[in-house]
Amino acid sequence: MLQALFSHIDYVAVTVLFCAGLYIMIARGNLLKKVIGLNIMETAVFAFIVTTGMIDGGDPPLLEQGLGPDFASPLPHALVLTGIVVAVSVTAVALALIVRVKREHGTIEFDELGEPR
Amino acid sequence: MIEAFNPVVLFDLLILVLLIICVISIARTRDLVRAAILFSVYSLTLCLLWVHRGAPDVAMTEAAVGAGVTVALFLVVIARVGRRER
Amino acid sequence: MKRRAYKLLVVALGLALLGGLLWLPPPGQPGGPVHEHVAARYVEGGTEAAGAPNLTTAVLLNYRGLDTFGEVTVIFAALLAALAVLGVGAAARNASGTGKPRVDARLPASPVVNFIIRLMAPFMATFAAFVMIQGDVLPGGGFQGGVVLGAMMILLSVAIGPDRVSGMVAPAPLGWLRAIAPLVFLVVAVSGLALSGAWFGLSDQPALGHALMVVLELAIGMGGAAVITGIYLSLAREVE
Amino acid sequence: MRALAAFADWPHLLPALFLLPLAGAALLPALLRTRPAVAWASALAVALATTMLAVLALVRLLGDGDYGYAMAGWAPPLGIELRYDRLSAITLLTGALVSLALLFARREMTGAGRRQAVLYCSLVLILLGGMNGFVITADLFNLFVFMELLSLPAYALVAMSPARGAALAALKYLLPGAVSSLLVLFGIGVLHALTGSLNMADVAVRLTPGGPSPATVLALVLISVGLLVKAALFPLHFWLPDAHSAAPGPVSALLSGLVVKMGVVGVVRMFDVFGPALGGAMQAFENLLLILGVLAILTGALAALVQHELKRMLAWSTVANIGYIFVGLGLAGSAAVSGGIAHVFYHGLTKAGLFLAAAALVERTGLHDIDDLRGLGHRMPLAATALSAGLIAVAGVPPTAGFVGKWQIALGALEAGRPELLVVVLGGALLALAYGMRVINALFFRAPVSDQVVTASEAPASMLVPSVLLVALALAGGLSGARVIEFILPFAESLGGR
Numbered sequence: 001m002l003q004a005l006f007s008h009i010d011y012v013a014v015t016v017l018f019c020a021g022l023y024i025m026i027a028r029g030n031l032l033k034k035v036i037g038l039n040i041m042e043t044a045v046f047a048f049i050v051t052t053g054m055i056d057g058g059d060p061p062l063l064e065q066g067l068g069p070d071f072a073s074p075l076p077h078a079l080v081l082t083g084i085v086v087a088v089s090v091t092a093v094a095l096a097l098i099v100r101v102k103r104e105h106g107t108i109e110f111d112e113l114g115e116p117r
Numbered sequence: 118m119i120e121a122f123n124p125v126v127l128f129d130l131l132i133l134v135l136l137i138i139c140v141i142s143i144a145r146t147r148d149l150v151r152a153a154i155l156f157s158v159y160s161l162t163l164c165l166l167w168v169h170r171g172a173p174d175v176a177m178t179e180a181a182v183g184a185g186v187t188v189a190l191f192l193v194v195i196a197r198v199g200r201r202e203r
Numbered sequence: 204m205k206r207r208a209y210k211l212l213v214v215a216l217g218l219a220l221l222g223g224l225l226w227l228p229p230p231g232q233p234g235g236p237v238h239e240h241v242a243a244r245y246v247e248g249g250t251e252a253a254g255a256p257n258l259t260t261a262v263l264l265n266y267r268g269l270d271t272f273g274e275v276t277v278i279f280a281a282l283l284a285a286l287a288v289l290g291v292g293a294a295a296r297n298a299s300g301t302g303k304p305r306v307d308a309r310l311p312a313s314p315v316v317n318f319i320i321r322l323m324a325p326f327m328a329t330f331a332a333f334v335m336i337q338g339d340v341l342p343g344g345g346f347q348g349g350v351v352l353g354a355m356m357i358l359l360s361v362a363i364g365p366d367r368v369s370g371m372v373a374p375a376p377l378g379w380l381r382a383i384a385p386l387v388f389l390v391v392a393v394s395g396l397a398l399s400g401a402w403f404g405l406s407d408q409p410a411l412g413h414a415l416m417v418v419l420e421l422a423i424g425m426g427g428a429a430v431i432t433g434i435y436l437s438l439a440r441e442v443e
Numbered sequence: 444m445r446a447l448a449a450f451a452d453w454p455h456l457l458p459a460l461f462l463l464p465l466a467g468a469a470l471l472p473a474l475l476r477t478r479p480a481v482a483w484a485s486a487l488a489v490a491l492a493t494t495m496l497a498v499l500a501l502v503r504l505l506g507d508g509d510y511g512y513a514m515a516g517w518a519p520p521l522g523i524e525l526r527y528d529r530l531s532a533i534t535l536l537t538g539a540l541v542s543l544a545l546l547f548a549r550r551e552m553t554g555a556g557r558r559q560a561v562l563y564c565s566l567v568l569i570l571l572g573g574m575n576g577f578v579i580t581a582d583l584f585n586l587f588v589f590m591e592l593l594s595l596p597a598y599a600l601v602a603m604s605p606a607r608g609a610a611l612a613a614l615k616y617l618l619p620g621a622v623s624s625l626l627v628l629f630g631i632g633v634l635h636a637l638t639g640s641l642n643m644a645d646v647a648v649r650l651t652p653g654g655p656s657p658a659t660v661l662a663l664v665l666i667s668v669g670l671l672v673k674a675a676l677f678p679l680h681f682w683l684p685d686a687h688s689a690a691p692g693p694v695s696a697l698l699s700g701l702v703v704k705m706g707v708v709g710v711v712r713m714f715d716v717f718g719p720a721l722g723g724a725m726q727a728f729e730n731l732l733l734i735l736g737v738l739a740i741l742t743g744a745l746a747a748l749v750q751h752e753l754k755r756m757l758a759w760s761t762v763a764n765i766g767y768i769f770v771g772l773g774l775a776g777s778a779a780v781s782g783g784i785a786h787v788f789y790h791g792l793t794k795a796g797l798f799l800a801a802a803a804l805v806e807r808t809g810l811h812d813i814d815d816l817r818g819l820g821h822r823m824p825l826a827a828t829a830l831s832a833g834l835i836a837v838a839g840v841p842p843t844a845g846f847v848g849k850w851q852i853a854l855g856a857l858e859a860g861r862p863e864l865l866v867v868v869l870g871g872a873l874l875a876l877a878y879g880m881r882v883i884n885a886l887f888f889r890a891p892v893s894d895q896v897v898t899a900s901e902a903p904a905s906m907l908v909p910s911v912l913l914v915a916l917a918l919a920g921g922l923s924g925a926r927v928i929e930f931i932l933p934f935a936e937s938l939g940g941r
Contacts, residue, residue, distance in 0.1 A: 007229040012221060013133040018629075019217035020140040025622070027209040028144075030202040031614065032194065036152055038621055039187060040140055043163055043179070045629045052636040054170040055238065056125070056231035060342060061171075061258035063250050072171035073242035074258035076635065078267060079584055080175045082274040084629060085346065086591045088182050089281030090621045092434045093598055095194045096285040097617060099438060100602065100610035102198045107344070109203055113611060117269055173342030174259045177334070181350035186431055189357045193439045221659025227636045236649070240639030241520050244540045269458075269523045273576070273588035275594060276465050280569045281470065284599030287562040288613070291605050378473040385469040392462065401516035402458045 010051045017044035031101065031108040035094045042087040046080040053077065132166045149200045153191040160184035254405055254412040255339030260284035263344065264416050272392065274346075275384040275423055282381060282430045285437045320362040327355040335424035336417065345420035349427025356432040365439045368432070381433055384426025391415055451499040457512040457525050460500060460534055461576035461589070464493050468568035471561055475835035479560030487545045490571060493537030497575075501532050511581065519582070520640040529934035530711060533704070534575045536788055541571045543909035544693035547799050550806075550905060554614075563603060566596040570697065577705050583631045583641045586709065590627065590673070597694075597702050604691040612689035619682045623672035627709075630665030633658055634716075643716050650720035656925045663717050663728065663831050667710060674706025676732075676769050677739035680762045683729050684746075687758035692802020695754060699761040699928035700795030707768055711784070714772075714938050726775075733773025735819050735853045737867050739766025744874035748881075753801050756878060757794070760837060763871055764790045764845075770864065771852040779855020780935035781928050786848025788927065789920050790837070793844045796913025797833035800826055803902040803910055807896040813882055818891030822899040825907050827886045829914045834879030836917035839872040844920025851928055 005012060021044055024037030051100030059067035061074040103106050139159040143152050160183030167176040228235040236254065245258055253261030263271045335348030360368040372380060379386075391403070394415070398406035405412040467489035475482035503510065508581070509528040513519065545567060573593030580586050598620065602613035635641060637658055638649035650659055675683040683703070687695045710732075718725055743763025750756035764786065771783020803826040810816055820827040839845035849868055856864035891897050901907075 003265065004229075008225050008227070009130070010134070010230050011224040011227065013137065015217050015221045015224060016137055017140055018220065019213045020137070020144060022216065022622075023209060023213040024144050025138075025215070025618070027206055028202070029150070029155060032149055032191070032198060033152065033202055034618060036143060036156055036191070038618065038625075039156065039183075040143070040159070041622070041625055043160065045625055045632065046175070046179070047163060047166070048629065049632040049635070050167055050170055050172050051230045052177055052227070052237055052632060053242070054172070054231055055233050058171050058233070060173050061246070062256055062340075062342065063246075063253075064256040064340075071242075071246055071258070073237050073240055073639075074245055074262045074839075075641070076237075076632075077172050077175050077259040078262040078270065079632075079635075080172075080368050081178055081263060081344075081346065082270050082584075082588060084175075084178050084182050085274045086588070087277050088187055088431075089278045089595060090591070090617070090624075091187055092190060092281045092438075093284045093288065093595060094614065094617055094621070095190050095438055096288040097199055097598070097602055097610050097614045099194060100288055100291070101614060104607050104610060108198055160385060172259075174257070174344060174347065177343055177347045178350065181347055181354060185354040186357070186435070189435060190356070190438060193435065197438075220661070223633070223657045223664075226656050226658040226661075227633065235636075236639035237636060238639070239814055240649075241641075242639065244521060265515065265520050266517050267514075270585060270588050272465075273585070273592055274613050275593050276469070276569065276572075277588070279469065280566065280595045280599075281563050281593065283569075284595060287559055287566060287599050288610065290562070290601045291603055291609075374476065378476050382469040382473045385465065386473075389466050389469070392458075395515065396455055398658075399516055402455060402462070403512065403515040405515070426762065 011048065014044050014048040015049065017047065029110040031098050031110060032095075034110075035091060035098070037089065038094070039091060042083070046083050049076045049080050049083070124138070128169060132162055132169070135162050136166070147202050149202055150192065153188050153195065155192070157188040158182040160187070178184045219337065246327045251409055253273075254268075254409060255416055257339050257342065257344070259342075260339045260344045260416070260420075264419050265405050265412070266389075268392070268405075271423070272385065272388045272403070275388060275426065278427065278430050279382060279385055282433045282437075285434050287436050310331065320358045324355055324359060327351060331355065331424070331428070335420050336419045339413070339416050345423030346427050348420075349424040350431060350441040352424065352428035353431030353435070355436045356428065360432075361440065365436050369436050370441070377429070380429040382426070383429070387422030388419065390420055451503040451506070454501065455500055455512070456496065457527055457579060458514065460493065460496050460579060461572040463496065464489055464568040464572035464575065468565040471565045471568070475561055482561045482564050483545065483549060486568055487542060489568060490538060490542040490545055493571060493575065494535065494542060497532075497534040497538045497888055498847045500527055501535060504529070505530065519642040520645040523580070523582040523585050524642055524830060525579050527579050528786065529706060529931055530662050531579045532930070533578055533708065533788065533791075535853065536791050537571060537574045537578070537701055539793065540697060541567060543795070543799070543913060544697050546690075547696070547802070547906055547909045548693045550903060559603060560785065563600070567697070568599055569594040570600070570702070577820070578708055582644050583634060584682065586712070587624065587628050587631055590705070590709070592700060593626060594673070597698060599686060600694040601686050601690040601698070603694070604689065604742060606689055608685075609689045612685040616682050616686035619679075623669040626665045626669035630669065633662040633665065637662070643712065647716045647719055650717075655721045655724045659717070659720055660724070663713070663721065666713055667728070667750055670706045670709035670713065672706070673703070673770075674710060675703050675762060675765055676706075676735050677742055677762065677766060678735070680739065680743075680765070683762060684755055684758040687761065688752060688754040692799060692806055695758070695802065696795040696798035699758065699798055700791040703761060703765060704791055707772075707787055711772065711938070718938070729773050729775045731773075732769045735774050736766045736769035737864070739763060739769065740867055740871040744871050744878070744895055747878045748874060751813060753805060753813050753816065753882065754798070754811065756813070756882070757797055757801060760875065760878070761794055764794070764874065765839070767852060767868070768851060770867070771848065771855060774852070774855045774859050774861070775933040776855045776858045776866075777932060778858050779852050781931040782848050782851025782855055782937065784931050785851060785924070789844035789847055789917070791868055792909060792913060792920060793833060793836045793917040796917050797830065797837060798850075799906070799910035800830040800833055800914060803906040804830065807902055808893075808899050810893060810895055813885050815893045816896065817885045817889040819896050819899060820887035822891075822896060823901050825911065826902045829907070829910045831879075831883045831886065832918055833914045834882060835876075836914065836920065838875035838879050840876070842919070842921030842924075844917040845872075845875075846921045847924035847927065850924075
């Protein structure tokens with residue numbers, strides 16, 4: 001069990017980061033803090049996806065650079081690149097909504113918002 | 118277990134520990150500006166990890182988007198929304 | 204008390220997550236399915252099939268071009284969404300004059316910061332151009348260059364104020380500049396029908412395929428920079 | 444018909460289903476920034492053209508069965524593959540409902556929201572493109588990209604109503620939505636780590652068939668929870684009432700009619716991916732869907748009964764009807780599954796018509812509460828009749844549209860030897876009738892109490908035409924029931940490699 005835990009140390013770290021981000025999102029009342037928590041969860045998932053594609057001592061997937069036979073897989077890299085763009089888009093819309101909530105309700109603390117109407 | 122402690126793995130472990138410290142301090146801080154700055158530190162450390170993992174494209178994007186643009190958006194919204202978190 | 208309940212819930216979810224992840228092949232081992240299936244064929248295909256030595260860019264633009272088109276449209280949609288959300292009620296607010304004077308949430312910048320930003324701006328632009336153009340050989344690519352350019356524009360708006368930055372491009376061409384990434388992608392997609400008989404197909408001759416890739420890189424870069432700057436400006440100023 | 448079939452055989456038809464609306468959305472802000480009326484007209488034209496393409500795609504399906512398309516010419520699993528099957532025929536519904544919603548939104552184009560009109564049209568077209576892409580893609584990561592492409596405009600469109608609580612409701616919709624998309628991406632990452640591929644068929648084959656390994660179960664749980672949040676199945680439905688009632692009229696129609704159904708389509712696609720690999724363990728997953736579906740029907744119907752606001756009541760009715768769909772899917776018999784999928788079509792039609800009719804009443808009088816709308820039936824006869832007819836149709840009175848799915852699910856329950864489910868199906872229908880009657884009674888048989896009702900005038904044609912058209916289709920929907928079920932049956936039988 002310990003050996004499995006150690007050989008998957010990267011997945012353990014990713015899980016810790018994911019759960020920490022989830023905790024920030026759930027436990028913190030400030031809307032902006034929740035968005036920061038969301039970003040932490042997203043980067044944790046991206047770290048997981050990149051880690052699945054890596055090879056110990058492998059080279060970046062660049063041909064014609066005289067790099068070694070062991071290449072990290074380019075597929076997860078493409079996925080994460082698209083994922084990061086999606087993450088920044090969702091964050092941008094969330095921040096725009098937060099600005100409007102502040103404008104309309106005067107506060108961005110979730111427990112002070114109560115029933116809007 | 119012994120072979121696991123060569124410098125490569127140690128570098129990885131160091132970065133992972135740094136990431137977790139960053140996240141814990143983000144969770145604890147009450148000041149949103151500090152949280153945003155800590156998030157950019159977190160992003161840059163993550164970018165370091167990915168360079169080490171053979172993913173330079175992703176590292177560059179994470180540095181530019183995660184540490185750069187996202188934090189700039191956070192700071193601008195904090196300027197309009199107030200930095201204290203109750 | 205609620206905090207402790209959340210902590211317990213999160214720890215439980217984490218253990219369940221880890222329970223599943225530990226059964227995955229250990230990361231970093233060369234033999235896993237990830238490296239022997241599709242990735243191996245990308246590497247075998249080499250530069251001729253991929254159209255670019257940088258396989259990540261090749262996957263993004265050639266093998267899975269639709270994903271990148273989707274991604275570029277998502278960030279364009281984010282800009283439209285930010286403008287739409289922040290614009291609601293703005294007309295009424297401005298018309299009725301009740302809105303407080305337009306407060307440009309410009310962050311306080313000391314002359315030292317201003318000087319350094321103006322000094323760095325040309326170098327950042329050069330680096331962004333390099334990253335965009337060299338994206339298919341060296342690490343980097345269209346979007347990375349675009350974001351660096353966008354970051355430069357954001358820094359400039361701190362130094363010389365958001366109004367002057369958004370004044371750089373007249374509203375009419377700005378609409379086209381912001382939509383240039385999805386539009387050029389669509390043009391390439393349609394040209395794919397003619398060149399290689401499929402949507403998004405980069406043609407069979409390597410030279411033409413390579414040229415199309417560079418065009419896509421530049422369009423994604425310029426479009427990305429315009430969109431990111433637009434998102435920042437919409438949040439920084441009361442309304443565009 | 445022959446000419447139509449000829450054009451339907453154009454090999455590159457499938458990607459146009461999402462490329463056309465997305466191209467329209469990209470061009471609108473560039474071309475028509477200052478001409479909202481022209482922008483609205485061209486957006487409507489693009490939506491109608493997309494519906495025509497969906498008809499052509501269906502014609503080809505009827506001609507030679509399921510067919511696919513390899514993007515960029517790369518055969519799967521190297522490139523991205525699209526696949527049009529009988530479930531993808533929902534693209535007919537997406538195109539049609541978006542066109543009618545845009546027609547309904549004409550009033551706002553010239554009102555205070557003129558500046559927002561072009562953005563509104565663009566976001567609606569991106570929503571349409573995202574939904575059409577989501578429904579026909581056969582690649583896991585592409586599914587995630589299209590899911591984001593349809594979710595992002597949905598968040599923004601909810602917040603586009605100037606009502607005070609709209610931005611908060613949109614944020615309450617965005618945060619769980621973003622987390623659910625992330626869970627789906629996490630699940631896709633696990634599947635990629637297990638199989639090295641992203642093509643759904645390829646992943647299904649390469650997942651070790653020798654019983655479910657914990658990693659496969661984890662992937663199933665992550666992706667299902669993510670999709671079930673999008674589908675708003677109980678207990679993951681908490682965000683829906685706020686979002687669907689705060690949104691502007693046509694947007695609530697699109698959310699309840701279509702966007703929520705995308706989660707259902709996602710879960711059905713996952714049946715195909717995980718069916719063979721999990722084998723016996725799939726039974727547990729189906730039972731869970733069944734139980735959650737039953738709870739959703741009861742919560743949704745009971746909550747709708749006690750709501751004061753009209754649109755919030757309709758939102759809770761959506762929660763109940765999503766429950767019906769998942770009871771159908773959970774029963775896993777081909778009759779019940781086809782009933783569930785048929786209900787996706789019929790409820791989409793009915794609920795969109797209902798929300799448009801309700802929006803006509805609410806936006807003309809500015810009143811939200813059912814009690815304040817008393818007596819409006821006499822001042823706005825057409826719109827109020829449309830609302831009442833829609834309420835009857837959603838309750839599932841034969842031969843209306845709501846009846847088809849519920850009847851088929853009841854048959855499936857008997858076939859699976861679970862007669863106690865009949866009580867739930869029937870009970871839900873009766874409760875729906877009850878809250879329907881409450882509104883009809885208020886509209887037609889009670890004296891007006893608020894002066895806005897007394898001074899109200901009939902809704903304009905651009906609002907009436909879509910709502911009356913949809914409700915008429917819903918009322919007569921039952922007649923086409925047998926043909927639709929027969930159309931869906933082969934897909935239901937082949938689901939999950941049964």
